[in-house]
Amino acid sequence: MTMPLYILLFIFPIDQLSLPNTTNSVILFFSLLGDLVTNPWILTLFIISLFASAAQSANTPNWLALITDVNLPEHRGAVFSIANLFNSFGRTVGNLGDWGRFGNFIDVSRQPKRLHCDDDDSAAAADPIRAMLCDYGEV
Incomplete structure (x- = not known):
């Protein structure tokens, strides 16, 4: 039951998804919550993923019970190990x-250029993320 639901998630269209043009995770989260209520495609994907996760979580207890019931007591240790x-x-x-x-999607030739950090870098002073990266030598 789990695999067909996961396959359905990959082929199901994500239409009419509108996200704000920001990198703020809180704003994106609330935007997705709004789309969950207003966009039927997103709501359907959420329900399918909920059922797929529920079906997958039921696998482990059944798997252990199946191994225990099917195998003889003197072979259970070896079967559990295998x-x-x-x-x-x-x-x-x-x-x-x-x-x-x-890894196939990463194109080294299209990587962004490295930042040049100077002590009097006015761009780093205006951008806190750039300043942090310059301080830690990550650029």
């Missing part, structure tokens, strides 16, 4: 796949 090993392996491979997928 199952946990492959579960951890699957999570690792999944994370590596995400890094490979998102």
Whole structure:
């Protein structure tokens, strides 16, 4: 039940989403809450994700009960160990796949130029984020 809902989330259109042109996370959060109430597409996505998360959270107790009931008592320890090993392996491979997928979107030639920080940098004085980056040597 979980996979079809997650697949539906990826193919479901996000139409009429209007976000303010800001980087303030509080304003963006309240804008999304407003869209949740006023935009039926966003509300539908929220309901689908809620059901997908609920279906996924029901997996762990059922999985442990299934392993316990199906295997003989003298083999349960080995089966739990093998199952946990492959579960951890699957999570690792999944994370590596995400890094490979998102790594293709990074284009080094289009990276922003580094800032030049001087002691009398008036732009850094006017922009607190730039001043902070210049202070910590991150630019």
